[in-house]
Amino acid sequence: MSNLEKLTLYLPIKGRNTVIDGTYVQHDILYYTPQLHSFTFYICTYVKTVDLSYKLSTEDIQQTLTNIGQQHVTSIVNYIQGGIAACSIFSLPFEFDYVKHLGNEFPNIVFSYVTFLLVEDTNPFKHEFFIRISRSFPLLKYLRIFNIESQVLDGLMTFSSHNCLLHSIIEYLHLTRLDVRYAHRDYVEQFLNETKAFIPCLTEFEVSVDDLKAVTKNFTRKETRRNCARVERIDTLGLLVYLEDVFLYFPSLY
Structure with missing residues (x-):
């Protein structure tokens, strides 16, 4: 390790009561690699909030990285289900092709190589x-959403087409796979409704049967038809009976 000059490190860590920050990086990595001149990393620590003896702060974690001379880095603290805090630190530019447990608060940077993204938060996604x-992940191909909170808390009338017109249409030009099985029904609406989203390449869709039927109004709703047109495979929570109305609504199904 003492002669190592280049290191690329992805490290997810669970079961700790403290987060991995700049102090840890200095003492447990950089100290043992004095010849290191290229360090690309993405480290995420998952800790139970009840085990923490202090309040997590993105600014404080960022300062520990600055203190060890790591300037082109950033940090994110996100709270997810089960009373867990997900604390990520990573080098910039971000060179990995996946990001996990991203929440509402994240830095205004472009993740140029990311194709897989898992978003989760205890607050609703607006x-x-x-x-x-869509702007920060321009090459996104696979999106998973874990969020049981309704967007109605954001003042959205989920099934109102009139209200949808108040929002710009978001384009996901490379998205081929979407998983909303463990998300509130509002997020099925968020992505299928053509007045909110345009997903021209969506071919794999993972969703609850009850949510799918509700949002598409039993496969009759016009506003949600276009984003279903190229779907070739549906994986569902619950039993989906493939009758004629399903095949008419999803004409690309095998």
């Missing part, structure tokens, strides 16, 4: 959040 996602 329409503006997905605008930022």
